[in-house]
Amino acid sequence: MLRSVARIVAAGSVAAALAACGGSSGSTTGPTPVFTSVAVAPASATVSVGATLTMTALAKDQNGAVISTPAATWSSSDETKATVDPATGVVSGVANGTPTITASITDGSVTHEGSQQVSVTTPTATATVTATTGQAFSPPGVTIARASGTGTVTWTFQSLAHTVTWDTQPGGATEADIDPTQNAQVSRDFTVAGHYTYHCSIHPGMHGTVDVQ
Ligand SMILES: [Cu+2]
Structure with a gap:
């Protein structure tokens, strides 16, 4: 029951959420979901040189529940090892290495990032x-x-x-x-x-x- 109420509230704007937090005295409702973190999956992924891997990003509130936000923007720490499509999270292996793939989500004035390291390996026969x-x-x-x-x-x-x-x-x-x-x-x-x-x-x-x- 609490969860379903929280989901409805999550549809509200970040500004409304912040305002709700500011006026905390005397409040009898549960905490308002606030965009707090970005979880990126999969962890410990491996992609071959010349192959692709699709990564996903989930925005979470202060309780770890998934909330709805605008889509993530993706980036790679080392594009000589792996590139990533900024819109889709599709990672392409370029050369052996362990680049970090990061998803950045901005909701209103709030931005959070999440990342995972990816192992790029050269396939053998x-x-x-x-x-x-x-x-x-x-x-x-x-x-x-x-x-x-x-x-x-x-x-x-x-x-x-x-x-x-x-x-x-x-x-x-x-x-x-x-x-x-x-x-x-x-x-x-x-x-x-x-x-x-x-x-x-x-x-x-x-x-x-x-x-x-
Ligand atoms: Cu079988």
Whole structure:
């Protein structure tokens, strides 16, 4: 109940909120939400050189509740390592490094920033994915760079059977599905660059991607 009241109040202007705070004596209502911080996600993200990662920013009030504000403006601490689209938060890996990506939100006369460090890494010719007993592909996305024209992804299947069933492959690619497998490792070699998506045909929530450079 309190939360729903707070959300309605949050629609008011910052000026109104500040005025409410100023006249605190004798007030019997709960604290008015005030834009206090910006939370940026994901934390500890990794993006490959030549690949992208979408970051998000949430404005929060003094209690940590999400409030509505104008959109964030994004910036990178080192554009030789990663750039970021100022409007969308889409980060592009440029070179190995750990730049900090910052979101700045201005609501009225109040500005707050939040940031996260991003690791930019150069993809190698091989990657491994674990198909877990927890019904996930970990990591869900891998990027490989073809060395001598080929890159390899190896899936490690734990004790629960999964498949790797391709949804989309770039033009010219003909990767074969991996039929139900458990307690084994199976590899696929990739010679065609592009974005591949797959799922497990047994467990509806299991999805993964392979990007081949
Ligand atoms: Cu599965």
